Amino acid sequence: MTPRTSPEVGGMGHSMRRKEDPRFIRGKGTYVDDVELPGMLWLDIVRSPYAHAKIVRIDTAKALATPGVLAVITGKDLEKYNLHWMPTLMSDTQMVLPVDKVMYQAQEVAAVLATSRYAAADGAAAVSVDYDPLPVVVDPKKALAPGAPVLRTDKKDKKDNHIWHWEWGDRNATDRAFDGAEVTVKQDIYIPRIHVSSIETCGCVAYFDKVNDKLTVWMTTQAPHAIRTVFALVAGHVGLEEHKIRIISPDIGGGFGGKVPVYPGYVIAVAASVLTGKPVKWIEDRMENLQADSFARDYHITAELAAKKDGTLTALRIKTLADHGYTDAAANPSKFPAGLFHVCTGSYDLKAAHVEVDGVYTNKPPGGIAYRCSFRVTEAVHTIERMVDLMAHQLGQDPAELRMKNFVKPEQFPYKSALGWEYDSGNYGGALQKAMEQIGYAQLRREQVEKRQRGQLMGIGISSFTEIVGAGPSKHFDILGLKMFDSCEIRVHPTGKAIARFGTKSQGQGHETTYAQILAEELGIPAKDIQIEEGDTDTAPYGLGTYASRSTPVAGAAAAVAAGKVRDKARKLAAHMLEVAEEDLVWEPGKFSVKGAPSKSKTIQECAFAAYTNHPQGMEAGLEAVSYYDPPNLTYPFGSYICVVDIDTGTGEVKIRRFVAIDDCGNIINPMIVEGQVHGGLTMGLAPALYEEISYDENGNIQGGSFIDYLVPTAVETPKWEVGNTVTPSPHHPLGAKGVGESATVGAPAAIANAVVDALWHLGVRHVDIPITPAKVWKLLRDKGVTE
Ligand code: CDP
16 A cells, blocks of 8 residues: 555555554563552462362461561452452452462462561462362363362252353254265364463552542553443442542553453452552462463364355354363353354354353453454364365365365455455455465475475465454443444644543553554654553543454554544634635645635644634634544454465474465554564464463463463564565445554464364364374374384
């Protein structure tokens, strides 16, 4: 797209350098842990070594005798105020601190308040807890088996560990399609529990100012307004009403969905501050973050795909067990307990589909958060992309050809999927074609044949994913009843500079730059003259926050709409100054000129000055506007990724030789930022594909609870990503833009898994669950007699 504005103005399409980076690269960002207040106290948390146990006794005497320790807070203390349990975003309940029993290893058991961080840690170490272990359930299948111990004994009348059943699609039509199918494939796919592992852990500084009767919480949250409302709903009865609460999300070092939920530490810190009237800081350490914060995925999927012999796909059927840990604390839109998993027909024109999901309780921390993914879309994409590949191999067809044959075609948009989504726009064949040309697909297939003859293992994997982002239209999308709109408020100052505030909150995505670029595009005010603010509930307009790549589709659209309102008023001011009718003015970014007399013009800056100095009688002074944008639909970014792997037959190690990623996020605001989003996203897709997994032994002990075992890829493991794009604008978004932040994380794992299976198919391997570790592959090679 050729930019409409000059580089000095810096509207859409300019690779403008990020406005926020000077403070970040100089170490001058303000993260929660940088907040220091006079008289501040520290909180540390005692955690359970057991996954399921009765609490017999908590002995606090030694802790209270530790120098600097002021108090030990237990569930019983919170129970007095009815604050020992709190609601989750999915209307389940979770413990703040337990009174009777713990439900997972590393669960909060008590909190120690002290005058220094070290004293708090010493105090926590001195708390002695007697436990009476209970039977542990970590496998969701066993959790549903008759006779399994019922975990949620707090829920009256709960007789099992089943949370909910949810299904979508036409069961009968799908069953009929399978009954009459010429070819079917069926596969169990496990998508393991993983953790976002953002650079900054979670934490807060809570300060209840008793004089002004106001609670301020600096907090690592992706959704400050929603959190304020939740706090008010939970603690309004003890005086914390919404107008007395201010949530500030300062700079955030990565969120990826993990900073959407409310964690017990936040609540305990607030309670401690309210009780003492002192600021209280709680910051998780790395292991607490990795072991106790909400997890993603953990889906046990059985998928079936039906087709004709010629490769025409006809139907998809999926059954899934969703392991939510001990509570359903997912951050899904309320109507969709399995998130947007039912976008699982992907990029393919399937006529029938049916999907069922059952949520299950186990003795694990809460799961189900998004992890750089629009609510279970990664699980959906992984499933359909694996299944399509399986079908191609089964039929002996090239996986690229089978995809091309079955893609929803450009002329079919807007396209209604078998599961009811209305895809806005797409050109899936165009993206795959471009990826194939860029990587040299035909040549690679020839090379693969030659290598196979020499006993070498090389595989080529494709993932042609469709995303679904921008939650969402208020008729379908809410969280705890809060509709998922988002907002922008613009004020243009007399000198033509501006400030704009949003209901979203960047965690590294570069909103201070890209939002300014959107406004520069719409108003012609240079992006450098526009200050962007997010994250302070006392100043920003109400919004639902940043996750699931919703900022550009929703708040970005709000920016365009609010800018349009500012422009409309500026037009009136220009007409007044130029003494012409509004209809006689022509707009180009930054300037109104008179039709047929272009030398007679007024800049947006002149209009801004007039708004405060020379506005016509009867018009309100000032130049500002606000928009609460309710998107008419979601946006459907897409892409085609091709991955080439070589497998070491001695060690089973998978080496990614090439990875080409073609993304389409509609019109691009900042190409450099989009490229950065795709690079980071690809590495976060590589992570679960080859390295990351949190598992538990049968006693519920976490395996991989530190970075010694939980392998977050670094630059060393990361291959050279070869990225490119196509541009298919969204027809309903005011800027034609779609989201992009999560696309690469969603799309990449299937390309890698497909490449590995492609390398091993001739040996009889049909599927490998991620993470595809050397040990897993080596075992397969040994079983197939390739290695000893
Ligand atoms: O909600 P989140 O910011 O995580 O995701 P996003 O809306 O996909 O945006 C991620 C970053 O990419 C933001 O800085 C966007 O403004 C930028 N972006 C862009 O420049 N052009 C697009 N079409 C989409 C996103």
